[in-house]
Amino acid sequence: MDTYVILRRSGWRSPEELGEAAARSTAEGERMSDDIRWIRSYVLEDGAGVGTVCIYQASSPEAIRAHAATADLPVDEIVRVADTVIVRPDPVAEAVAS
Amino acid sequence: MADLLERGDLLAQLETARAEGGRLVFVGGEAGVGKTALVRSFAAGLGTPVLHSACENLTTPTPFGPFLDLGLELGDEPRQVATAVLDELRRAPLLVLEDVHWADGATLDALRVLGRRLEATDALVLATYRDDEVEGDHPLRLVLGELATTRAVVRISVPRLSLDAVCELAEPHDADGGAIHRLTHGNAFYVTEILEAGSETLPETVRDAVLARASRLGRAARRLVDVVSVVPGRAELWLLEIVAAGELEALDECLTSGVLHADGDSVAFRHEVARLAVERAVAPHRRRALHGEILLALVPTSDFSRLAHHAEEAGDAAAVLEYAPAAARRATEVSAHREAAAQYARALRHADGLTAGERAPLLAAYAQEAHVIGRHEASAEASLEAIEHYRRLGDTLQEGALLARLPTTYISLGRNADAEAASLNAIELLNRLPAGAELVAAYCMQASLRMLNRDNADGVVWGQRALAAAERLDDEEGRSFALNVIGTSHVMAGKIDRGVGFLLRSLELARMQDNEVRINSALGMLGSGLGEMYELELAEIYLREQIAFGEPRELFVGYAQAWLACVQLYRGRWDEVAPLARIAVASRSRISEITGLIALGRLRARRGDPGVQEALDQALELSLPGGHLQRLGHVRAARAESAWLAGDGEQASEEARAVYPLALEKRHLWFAGELAYWQWKASALGAAPEWIAEPYRLEIAGTASEAAAAWRKRGCPYEAARSLGESSDEESLLLALAELDRLGARPAATQLRRRLGIRGPRGTTRANPAGLTARDLDVLRLVATGKRNTDVAAELVLSPRTVDHHVSAILRKLQVRTRGEAAVAASELGLLQDR
Numbered sequence: 053m054d055t056y057v058i059l060r061r062s063g064w065r066s067p068e069e070l071g072e073a074a075a076r077s078t079a080e081g082e083r084m085s086d087d088i089r090w091i092r093s094y095v096l097e098d099g100a101g102v103g104t105v106c107i108y109q110a111s112s113p114e115a116i117r118a119h120a121a122t123a124d125l126p127v128d129e130i131v132r133v134a135d136t137v138i139v140r141p142d143p144v145a146e147a148v149a150s
Numbered sequence: 151m152a153d154l155l156e157r158g159d160l161l162a163q164l165e166t167a168r169a170e171g172g173r174l175v176f177v178g179g180e181a182g183v184g185k186t187a188l189v190r191s192f193a194a195g196l197g198t199p200v201l202h203s204a205c206e207n208l209t210t211p212t213p214f215g216p217f218l219d220l221g222l223e224l225g226d227e228p229r230q231v232a233t234a235v236l237d238e239l240r241r242a243p244l245l246v247l248e249d250v251h252w253a254d255g256a257t258l259d260a261l262r263v264l265g266r267r268l269e270a271t272d273a274l275v276l277a278t279y280r281d282d283e284v285e286g287d288h289p290l291r292l293v294l295g296e297l298a299t300t301r302a303v304v305r306i307s308v309p310r311l312s313l314d315a316v317c318e319l320a321e322p323h324d325a326d327g328g329a330i331h332r333l334t335h336g337n338a339f340y341v342t343e344i345l346e347a348g349s350e351t352l353p354e355t356v357r358d359a360v361l362a363r364a365s366r367l368g369r370a371a372r373r374l375v376d377v378v379s380v381v382p383g384r385a386e387l388w389l390l391e392i393v394a395a396g397e398l399e400a401l402d403e404c405l406t407s408g409v410l411h412a413d414g415d416s417v418a419f420r421h422e423v424a425r426l427a428v429e430r431a432v433a434p435h436r437r438r439a440l441h442g443e444i445l446l447a448l449v450p451t452s453d454f455s456r457l458a459h460h461a462e463e464a465g466d467a468a469a470v471l472e473y474a475p476a477a478a479r480r481a482t483e484v485s486a487h488r489e490a491a492a493q494y495a496r497a498l499r500h501a502d503g504l505t506a507g508e509r510a511p512l513l514a515a516y517a518q519e520a521h522v523i524g525r526h527e528a529s530a531e532a533s534l535e536a537i538e539h540y541r542r543l544g545d546t547l548q549e550g551a552l553l554a555r556l557p558t559t560y561i562s563l564g565r566n567a568d569a570e571a572a573s574l575n576a577i578e579l580l581n582r583l584p585a586g587a588e589l590v591a592a593y594c595m596q597a598s599l600r601m602l603n604r605d606n607a608d609g610v611v612w613g614q615r616a617l618a619a620a621e622r623l624d625d626e627e628g629r630s631f632a633l634n635v636i637g638t639s640h641v642m643a644g645k646i647d648r649g650v651g652f653l654l655r656s657l658e659l660a661r662m663q664d665n666e667v668r669i670n671s672a673l674g675m676l677g678s679g680l681g682e683m684y685e686l687e688l689a690e691i692y693l694r695e696q697i698a699f700g701e702p703r704e705l706f707v708g709y710a711q712a713w714l715a716c717v718q719l720y721r722g723r724w725d726e727v728a729p730l731a732r733i734a735v736a737s738r739s740r741i742s743e744i745t746g747l748i749a750l751g752r753l754r755a756r757r758g759d760p761g762v763q764e765a766l767d768q769a770l771e772l773s774l775p776g777g778h779l780q781r782l783g784h785v786r787a788a789r790a791e792s793a794w795l796a797g798d799g800e801q802a803s804e805e806a807r808a809v810y811p812l813a814l815e816k817r818h819l820w821f822a823g824e825l826a827y828w829q830w831k832a833s834a835l836g837a838a839p840e841w842i843a844e845p846y847r848l849e850i851a852g853t854a855s856e857a858a859a860a861w862r863k864r865g866c867p868y869e870a871a872r873s874l875g876e877s878s879d880e881e882s883l884l885l886a887l888a889e890l891d892r893l894g895a896r897p898a899a900t901q902l903r904r905r906l907g908i909r910g911p912r913g914t915t916r917a918n919p920a921g922l923t924a925r926d927l928d929v930l931r932l933v934a935t936g937k938r939n940t941d942v943a944a945e946l947v948l949s950p951r952t953v954d955h956h957v958s959a960i961l962r963k964l965q966v967r968t969r970g971e972a973a974v975a976a977s978e979l980g981l982l983q984d985r
Contacts, residue, residue: 056760069962076955083305084298113759114728114750121725121948124955126923129896132760 053089053109055133056116062101063126070095070102073125080123087115092142107133154191155315157184163306164192164276168244171272172302174265176250176294178281179308182339182356182423185278188308189246192276199242205252206383207422209462210477210493212455213256213486216247226484228259228702232267235260239273249422251279251290256486258293259702265293269302281307289488292733299949310336319345326352339421346408360427364409371400375409379428380440382459384416392447393440438464445469454480458493467500474500475512482519485666485703491519498532510539514552517559522667524706524739526562533559547588550579554592557599564740564776566603573599590620590628597635601642604779604816609639630659630668634675641679644819650676650688670696670705678713682780684820684843686865689717708737712745719749719756722867722893723947727753744772744781748788755792756868758896762792782809783821790828795897803832819843826850849873855882868893875902892924922963929956934973 064070081090089109096103110116113130120127167173179185193200203216214231217224222234239245250261261277268275284290297303311319316336317327323345333352334340343359344352347366353359364375374397378385390398401417404410409424410417419425429437441464448457454477461469478493494516501509513536520529533556540549553576557569576592583589597612613636620628637652653676660668677693680686693714700707712734718726727749734746751765766789773781786809793801806828813822822839823846829835830850838850845864848857854876861870867889874886875898883906890899922930932942939957943950961967964975 065963072962112728112732113754113757113761114732117757117759118725118728121925122952122955124923124925124952124959130759 053111055091055136056108056110056113057131057133058106058108058116058120058127059103059129059131060106060126061096061103061128062098063104064102065100067095067102070104073123076123077119077125080119084115084119084122087111088119154184154187155318156309156311157188157191160188160306160308161192161195163304164189164274167304168196168274171274172269174261174268174275174277174297174300174303176303176305177276177278177308178284178305179278180282180310180337181280182337182421183308183310184338185308186248186421187338189248189276189278193244193246196244198244201238201242201245202248203246204248204383205250205254205257207249207252207426208382208455208459210455210458210489210496211252211254211257212453212477213254213481213484213489214260215254215455216257217260228256228263231256231260232263235264236267236271236273239271239275243273245273245275247275247277249279250277251283251288253290254486255289255488255704256481256484258289259704262293262296263702265297265300265303269300292736295729295733301950311338311341312336316341323348339423343424356423357427357430360424361431363407364428367407367409368400368403370397371403371407371409373397374400375404375428376432376436377440378404378410378417378419379425379432380437380463381444382425384413384418386416388415389444389447390417393443442466455489455493458496462496462500467503470500471497471504475515478515478519485705487519487522487704491516491523491525494519506539507543510536510543510548513539514548517552518555521559521562522706523704524562524708524737526559526739530556530559530563530565546579547583547586550576550583550592551588553579554588554595557595561599561602562739562741564772564781566599566776566778570599585619585623587620587623587625587628590616590623590625591631593619594628594631594635597632597639601635601639602778602780604642604818606639606643606816609642610636613639626659626663627665627668630656630663630665630672632656633659634668634672638675638679641675641683643817644683646680646683646685649679653679666703666705670700670703670707673699674707674710677710681713681717682784682820684720684864684866686717686721690714690721693717706737706739708734708739708742709745711737712742712749715746715749716752719753720869721865724753724757724894726947740772741781744769744785747772748784751792752788755788755795756893756895756898758795758900762796766792779809779812779816779818779821783813783818783825787821787824787828790825794828794831795901799832799834803829803834806832807834814839817841820846823847845869845873849876854878858882858886868895868898871895872898875905880906894924922960926956926960926963929953930960930972930976933957933960933969934976 064073077090081088087110091107091109093104093106096105108116116130117127164175167175177185177189201220203219205211205216212218214224217231217235220238222238224231224234235245253261264275279290284294294305313328313331316331316334319341320327320330325345329352330341330344334344337356340356340359343356343363347353347359347362349362353362364372367375374394377390377394377397381389405412408420411420432440441460445457445460445464445466448460454473457473458470458477461473474493474497478490478497481487481490481493494512497512498516501512513532517529517532517536520532533552537549537552540552553572556572560566560569560572573592573596577596580589580592593612593616597609597616600612601609613632617629617632617636620632633652633656637649637656640649640652653672657669657672660672673692673696677689677696680689680692693710696710697707697714700710711730715727715730715734718730731746731749734742735750737743747765747769751762751769754760754762754765766785769785770789773785786805790802790805793805806825810822810825810829813825819841820843823842826835826838826842827846827849830838838847840847845857845860848860854873858870858873861873871886871889871893874882877883883902887899887902887906890902928946929942932945939953940950943953957969960972964972966972966975
C-alpha cells in the first residue's frame with residue numbers, strides 16, 4: 053500500500069456534518085480494509101465551510117475514490133506521498149475527522 | 151460453550167443477516183480461530199433445518215464438490231447449480247459452506263451466481279474461509295472483490311481471543327492463562343488443544359498440542375486416527391470398515407476423547423489443522439501404504455479426483471496415469487478448466503515411464519487447458535514438447551495440427567514472430583497431406599495473424615480461402631472460425647456493418663454446434679473489435695455478453711474485462727473502470743494486462759490522480775516486443791494524452807509520432823485519427839489525411855462544436871467536452887467546463903479555466919448554496935422525478951447503498967424530511983435546471 057494525501061476542500065458546512073461524514077468514512081473503511089486505511093486528518097478552516105487534508109494508505113488511487121464515493125466524501129485532489137519526515141508528533145491529541 | 155467467549159457481537163451480526171434475509175456472509179479468520187465453532191453455535195441456536203457442506207483440502211478438488219455432498223441434482227453449469235441450491239434453500243433456509251478458500255473453480259463460480267441471486271430470497275448462506283490464505287491472485291479473492299458491491303454479501307472477521315478470555319478458559323484446568331495466551335496469541339483451537347492435552351509443559355506448537363492429545367489414546371484408537379488423517383475432509387464409515395476393520399472398535403474412544411467427531415455416516419477431525427498434524431506424524435512408508443489401501447477401497451466410487459489424489463500420495467504412477475486424466479476429462483466436461491489443467495499436470499508428473507506416443511496427447515491436452523485458463527507460458531512449453539514428440543514419431547498430421555493452434559498462445563504472450571513462424575510451418579506441413587479440418591484451422595490461424603497485424607485485406611483473403619476449404623469439407627467449426635476472422639478484418643477496416651454481419655453468422659454457427667470456445671471468441675471479437683472502432687454501445691453489449699457467457703464456464707474473459715474497462719472510460723462511466731481494469735491486470739494474459747493498464751493510466755490522467763506514469767510505462771514495455779499497431783497505437787495514444795494533460799505538448803507529439811506512420815500504413819481510422827490529433831494539439835502536424843475517424847477530422851479542421859456533436863453521438867462525454875473546449879464562444883466553453891467538472895476531469899478543467907481566466911472552485915461543493923455534491927445533484931434530479939432509490943441506483947450505475955447515502959445527505963443538506971420536500975426545495979433553489 054502507498055501513502056496518499058487527499059484534499060477535501062470546503063466539503064462540509066459545519067463540524068457536525070463533518071462528524072457524520074467521519075462516521076461513514078470509518079464504516080466504509082472497515083468494509084474495504086484490504087484496500088484502504090485511514091491514518092489521520094487535519095480539519096481546515098476553509099472559507100465558510102469545513103475542509104480536510106487526510107492521510108490514507110491505499111492500494112491505489114481508485115480505492116480512495118471508491119471509498120469516497122460510498123462514504124459520500126468529496127475528493128478534490130489525491131497526491132501520492134514519496135517519503136515521510138516526522139519532526140515532532142502531531143500537536144493535537146484529540147481525534148479529528150475525515 | 152467454552153470456546154464461544156467473545157463472540158456475542160459476531161453472533162448478533164449473523165442474526166441481523168438472517169433477519170434481513172437473502173444474505174451471503176463470508177466468515178473470515180485464520181485457521182483455528184473459531185469460525186466453525188461460531189457458525190455451528192449460530193446454526194444450533196436457530197432450530198431450523200440446516201444444509202451443511204465443506205470444501206476439502208485436496209491439491210485438486212472435485213468440481214462442485216461441496217454441492218455434490220449436499221446430494222442435490224445439479225447439472226453441469228454454475229447457474230444450474232446455483233438454481234438447485236436456491237431451491238433447496240427454500241426448504242432449509244440456512245446453508246453453511248465451510249473452508250471456501252479450498253473451493254474448486256466451478257464451486258466458486260456457483261457461489262458468485264449465488265451471491266448475486268440470493269438477495270431476492272429469505273435464505274442465509276454462511277461461507278467460512280481462511281482470510282490469511284486468500285492473498286495475491288487466489289481465486290477466492292477475485293470472487294470477494296467482484297461481490298464486494300453486492301448488497302447481499304457481507305464479510306465478517308473472527309478475531310483471536312483476548313487474554314481475559316484465555317484466562318477464563320484456563321481457570322477450570324488450573325492452567326496458566328497468561329502463558330497460554332502468549333504462546334497461542336489467542337487462537338481458539340490451539341488454546342483448546344493445549345487445555346485438553348493437559349500435559350505438564352506447554353506444547354511449543356499447535357502441532358505438538360494436537361499430538362500430545364492424540365498420544366493419550368490407546369493403540370487401536372491411535373491407529374484408527376492415523377487412518378482417518380490420510381483421508382482429506384471426512385472418512386466414510388464404510389471406507390474405514392474396509393481399510394481399518396481391526397481398529398474400528400476403538401472409534402468410540404476417539405469420539406469420546408474429542409479427537410474425532412461423527413458427521414452423519416462419516417468421521418472427521420475437529421479441525422483440518424489437527425488432521426494435518428496427525429497425518430504428518432504418520433511414518434512416510436505407512437502413509438503411502440494407507441493411501442494405497444484407501445485407493446483400492448475407493449475404486450468402485452469412480453470419484454476420479456479422489457482416486458487421483460490417493461494414487462499420487464501412494465506413489466502409484468500407473469494409477470495416477472489412469473485416474474488423473476479421467477478426472478481432467480470430467481473437469482473439462484463441467485468447464486472446470488483450472489482443475490482439468492491441474493489433473494493433466496499431475497499425470498505428467500508421473501509420466502516418466504510413458505512412450506513418446508503416450509506422452510504427447512497428455513501434453514497436448516494439458517497445453518489446451520492451460521491456454522484456456524490463461525497460463526500461456528506453460529501452455530506453449532507443453533505444446534512444443536508435444537510437437538517435438540509427434541515430429542519424431544513422423545505423425546505430421548498431429549504435428550501440423552498442434553503447430554496451427556500454437557500461434558494463439560504465442561499471441562497472448564506477445565511473441566508475434568514465433569506465432570508467424572508456427573503458422574507458416576503448420577500450413578507447409580499440412581499441405582503435404584490430403585486437405586482436412588487441420589488445414590482449415592491452419593488457414594484460419596494465418597488469417598487471424600494478418601487481421602491482428604491489421605493487414606485487413608490479407609485477413610479477408612486468407613479467411614475466404616479457409617471458408618472455401620471448410621465448406622468443401624463440411625467442416626462446421628472451420629466455417630465458424632473463418633467467418634469470425636473475415637468479419638473482424640472488415641470491422642478493423644472500418645466496414646462495421648459488413649464485419650458485424652460475418653461475426654454474427656460465426657456466432658450463430660458456433661451456437662448451433664454448442665462450441666463454447668468459438669462462441670466466446672465471436673463475442674470477444676465483436677466486443678473488442680467494436681471497442682477499438684469506437685462503436686461503444688454495441689461493444690459494451692457484446693463484451694458483457696461474453697463475460698456472462700465465458701465466466702461461469704471458466705473460459706478466458708480477462709481481455710473482455712480489459713476492453714470493457716476502456717469502453718466504460720470512453721463512455722464517461724469512470725467509477726466502473728478500475729475494478730474491471732484491476733481484474734484484467736491481474737490476469738496472466740499479456741494483452742489483457744496491456745489493455746487494462748491503458749484504461750487505468752488514462753483514467754488516472756483524466757482525473758489528475760497519481761500513478762499514471764507507472765501504468766502507462768508498464769503498458770508500453772509489455773507492448774514493445776509484439777510491435778503490433780493494435781497495442782502500440784493504443785498505448786502511444788494514451789501516453790500522448792497523459793503528456794498533454796501534464797502540460798507537456800512536446801512529449802505528447804513525440805509519443806504520437808512514434809507510431810503514427812504505422813497507423814497511416816495500416817489505414818487505422820481511429821489510431822491515425824487520435825495520433826494526428828495530439829500532434830495537431832502540439833502544433834506539430836502538417837496535414838492529416840481525409841480518411842481518419844470523423845470526430846478527429848472535424849477537430850483538426852477547426853470545427854470544434856461539430857466535433858463535439860460527433861463525440862456525443864458516439865457516447866463519449868469527455869471527448870465531447872474536450873472538443874467543445876476548443877471552440878471560441880464563451881457559452882460553449884462554460885458548458886464544456888461544467889461537463890468536465892461533472893466528470894471529475896480536473897486537469898482538463900484546470901486547463902480550460904486558465905483559458906477562461908477564472909480561478910478554480912475552492913471546493914467541489916461550492917457551486918450551489920445547499921452544499922450538494924455533483925453526485926448528490928445527479929441523485930436529486932432523479933429523485934425529483936419520483937424515482938425510487940433502486941431505480942436511481944440502476945440508472946446512475948451506483949449501488950443502492952450509495953444512493954441511500956446520497957438521499958440522506960440530500961435531506962440533511964436541504965434541511966427537509968421527505969423526498970417530496972427535497973424536490974420542491976431543489977426546484978426553488980434552481981438546482982434542477984442546469985444540464
